[in-house]
Amino acid sequence: xxxPYKRRQILRWLGAMTGTTTALxxxxxxxxxxxxxxxxxxxxxxxxxxxxxxxFKGGWDLQLKLAGLDNFPYKTQFTEFxxxxxxxxxxxxxxxxxxxxxxxxxxxxxxxxxAVKIIAATKGPTIGQTVLVPKNSTAKTxxxxxxxxxxxxxxxxxxxxLIKMLKEVGLTLKDVDALALxxxxxxxxxxxxxxxxxxxxxxxxxQAKKDGARELKSAKDILSGNFMIVGAPSAIAxxxxxxxxxxxxxxxxxxxxxxxxxxxxxxxxYASAIGIDESIVLEQAKQEEKQRHVQVLPISDExxxxxxxxxxxxxxxxxLPAKVSVKPLWDTTFNDAIAKCSI
Numbered sequence: 001x002x003x004p005y006k007r008r009q010i011l012r013w014l015g016a017m018t019g020t021t022t023a024l025x026x027x028x029x030x031x032x033x034x035x036x037x038x039x040x041x042x043x044x045x046x047x048x049x050x051x052x053x054x055x056f057k058g059g060w061d062l063q064l065k066l067a068g069l070d071n072f073p074y075k076t077q078f079t080e081f082x083x084x085x086x087x088x089x090x091x092x093x094x095x096x097x098x099x100x101x102x103x104x105x106x107x108x109x110x111x112x113x114x115a116v117k118i119i120a121a122t123k124g125p126t127i128g129q130t131v132l133v134p135k136n137s138t139a140k141t142x143x144x145x146x147x148x149x150x151x152x153x154x155x156x157x158x159x160x161x162l163i164k165m166l167k168e169v170g171l172t173l174k175d176v177d178a179l180a181l182x183x184x185x186x187x188x189x190x191x192x193x194x195x196x197x198x199x200x201x202x203x204x205x206x207q208a209k210k211d212g213a214r215e216l217k218s219a220k221d222i223l224s225g226n227f228m229i230v231g232a233p234s235a236i237a238x239x240x241x242x243x244x245x246x247x248x249x250x251x252x253x254x255x256x257x258x259x260x261x262x263x264x265x266x267x268x269x270y271a272s273a274i275g276i277d278e279s280i281v282l283e284q285a286k287q288e289e290k291q292r293h294v295q296v297l298p299i300s301d302e303x304x305x306x307x308x309x310x311x312x313x314x315x316x317x318x319x320l321p322a323k324v325s326v327k328p329l330w331d332t333t334f335n336d337a338i339a340k341c342s343i
Contacts, residue, residue: 054099058273125288135212148196250341
């Protein structure tokens with residue numbers, strides 16, 4: 001449960017923290033639009049609704065804008081985070097209504113009084129997930145990291161796939177000097193030469209490779225490719241926000257289809273947003289598309305079973321005190337809206 005102190009702390013982060021070494025980047029922007037477009041529930045007046053949305057740098061807000069789908073019939077407030085684990089914390093602090101993350105962060109919310117709800121599953125590529133080593137490293141396999149300093153992002157895919165990689169070679173987190181660091185802090189430590197290995201994901205990979213980092217092992221064949229869209233129970237229960245969320249999910253579904261048909265246009269804007277060379281972004285996007293197309297899907301038994309396997313892995317590794325059931329996390333409220341949304 002998020003205590004009053006934790007709630008105040010996260011809300012202060014959202015309003016005040018800046019800098020690349022913080023675990024949370026709070027750069028909130030609001031967008032008000034007077035579009036006459038209606039939501040999936042036309043009986044609900046959305047003009048007075050504000051949907052608070054968590055996003056990654058160059059994420060949902062940029063993609064929706066490029067696709068021409070940012071003409072919301074409600075107000076939107078986008079807040080930038082560096083990880084899905086932090087988004088889940090913000091939802092528990094009642095600072096966010098909807099966010100995206102991997103299968104992992106919601107698992108750590110199980111048992112809290114105000115846990116998030118998983119409202120959709122996004123199937124996507126897993127190429128941008130890996131363990132990096134410095135350019136001067138002699139490590140050839142994960143086994144070579146035994147006794148070495150290895151950073152990971154707690155309660156994320158990086159935490160999960162590092163455990164799985166170590167298990168494959170007969171090791172556990174206890175066999176390495178494991179350090180839980182945020183993406184910005186991990187990148188800073190890696191660049192300083194303070195790490196022997198780094199389990200990471202996303203735009204941090206090309207940033208590190210630009211400095212000569214080398215991929216030791218990819219997690220593309222370890223991860224399921226399932227990513228979650230999560231919502232705050234209070235937002236799901238509110239008629240106005242519920243209708244806004246249904247509308248927003250459809251826009252995300254449509255914008256994903258636009259992105260795949262306009263990779264070069266998207267890559268140019270995304271590369272500028274995150275400060276990475278456009279050619280690197282475009283090449284990675286093409287490789288991701290070859291592996292798997294991104295889809296926003298209704299909740300399924302298969303998706304729940306996949307997340308349960310992740311939870312069981314954390315329990316077996318001692319990261320969770322006991323086995324947990326993930327099924328109570330899932331909420332099928334928006335299944336029909338997602339299924340009926342035509343691209």
